Amino acid sequence: AAECLAQERIWFDKPRYDEAERQFYERMNG
Amino acid sequence: MAAGTLYTYPENWRAFKAQIAAQYSGARLKIASASPAFTFGQTNRSPAFLSNFPLGKVSILMPFFNSCVLDVDGIYQLSNDALRGSTPQDSAQVLQWVSFADSEIIPPASAWVFPTLGIMQFNKQATEQAKEEVKRILAILNQHLNTRTFLVGERVSLADITVVCSLLWLYKQVLEPAFRQPYPNVTRWFLTCVNQPQFKAVLGEVKLCEKMAQFDA
Amino acid sequence: MAAGTLYTYPENWRAFKAQIAAQYSGARLKIASASPAFTFGQTNRSPAFLSNFPLGKVSILMPFFNSCVLDVDGIYQLSNDALRGSTPQDSAQVLQWVSFADSEIIPPASAWVFPTLGIMQFNKQATEQAKEEVKRILAILNQHLNTRTFLVGERVSLADITVVCSLLWLYKQVLEPAFRQPYPNVTRWFLTCVNQPQFKAVLGEVKLCEKMAQFDA
Structure with a gap:
């Protein structure tokens, strides 16, 4: 089961992307 | 009443969702998680499977009531109004x-x-x-x-x-x-x-x- | 008919979804994306905002028809049956x-x-x-x-x-x-x-x- 689980496509980096996007648009909005 | 077969692998937490929903709604659900019905890593990589389920994700509910199968775990189809x-x-x-x-x-x-x-x-x-x-x-x-x-x-x-x-x-x-x-x-x-x-x-x-x-x- | 204010920032593609849904459903939607109504980077970090919207995400629809606001873009609330x-x-x-x-x-x-x-x-x-x-x-x-x-x-x-x-x-x-x-x-x-x-x-x-x-x- 663990091997199958390993094949799941998970967006591990989502928090990092969310944070980058928020900072970018916060900067954009001065 | 919804019914179908869920193709999955053992201990697949995503398949658990569909199975539990079926327990509540009374949907008749068969589980196929071992060969010959379904062997994870083989069946879900076969051309026949991929032509039906382009995402190649598992678990997969069959039949799905539309040709487009993206909600791989079918929780909405297996649910009833109370669950939804x-x-x-x-x-x-x-x-x-x-x-x-x-x-x-x-x-x-x-x-x-x-x-x-x-x-x-x-x-x-x-x-x-x-x-x-x-x-x-x-x-x-x-x-x-x-x-x-x-x-x-x-x-x-x-x-x-x-x-x-x-x-x-x-x-x-x-x-x-x-x-x-x-x-x-x-x-x-x-x-x-x-x-x-x-x-x-x-x-x-x-x-x-x-x-x-x-x-x- | 749904109605509300969408707090967002300019060019926020998530907010576009709610706005387009409102165009179709006729929901009355106000956009607050500039001060004093809403300043991205300040308002969304304020304790008052975070106490209401624990995820701290933007865009946010107010009022939401329940205290729990997770669907930050409110597309379902703003839609009608045809859209859903x-x-x-x-x-x-x-x-x-x-x-x-x-x-x-x-x-x-x-x-x-x-x-x-x-x-x-x-x-x-x-x-x-x-x-x-x-x-x-x-x-x-x-x-x-x-x-x-x-x-x-x-x-x-x-x-x-x-x-x-x-x-x-x-x-x-x-x-x-x-x-x-x-x-x-x-x-x-x-x-x-x-x-x-x-x-x-x-x-x-x-x-x-x-x-x-x-x-x-």
Whole structure:
């Protein structure tokens, strides 16, 4: 089961992307 | 009454959602998770499978009532109105929690738990960040469940089924008593759900971990 | 008729979804994206905001018809039955596509486009992998749209609104003619949607990119 689980496509980096996007648009909005 | 066969692999937490929904709704669901019906890694890579299910994801519900099969776990098709939320407000809430589970819980839960299962390289920084994310999620749930038994309305809905299944590995692997202590409402709600006969029929006895599992080289 | 105020920041593609849904459903929606009503970076960090919206995400719809606000863009609350899918089959399909957009399109789209907007550091391997993912997604959409004008049923639904908005930055930034050439049905469908008056009222004129944007240091 663990091997199958390993094949799941998970967006591990989502928090990092969310944070980058928020900072970018916060900067954009001065 | 919905019916079908769920092609999956053993212990697939996503398949648990469909199975539990079927327990509640009475949908007749067969499980195919062993050969010759279905062998994960082979069947789901065959051209025939991929021509029907382009995403190649598993678990997959057959037949699906439309040619387009993307909701790989078929939870909506297997549910009834009570599970989906019987008012527009409730159904919007259910959809919120389902989306919350997929987009906010699964990424950090997987980042924290997978290394402890030995299926992903351990990365200290990523694990620490995931722990903080999990704390934030548990705090949101704890606040919401302060005056509620279930997430939406007065009984189990797809919201509870989905969020419980997305937290399952966390509670089984890493949420040791000290870590979960600040979130008693969540623990109460989680145990209430997994002790429902419909959850138990699929998950069996769910034991909360006593010690935080570490990276398994 | 739903009504409310959407707190957002300019060019927030998530807010576009709610705004377009409101255009179709007739929901009365006010946009608050400038001070004093809402200053992104200040208001969304204030204790008052965070006590109401624990996720701290923006865009946010107020009032929401329940205390629990997770569906930050409120697309379901602002929609009508036609947008949500008027039969159980259609509504399940709509949910599939909304989930497909969030879980399958946004990750690779972000990985590819963010560096070109200067939002994130460029990573060659991640970008190449994202390109392959985008090809796979476009192929699935192209196949599905081979015999269809819209994703679900015979008219625009939340499925089209959500998937169009999740593809928006790809078409505006990187999907140059040579890259999108193998997926004519998707381009046809995308242009059909963005040229609907309801889309145009929110997105303005959408110009497909002529040259693939590169990493913007």
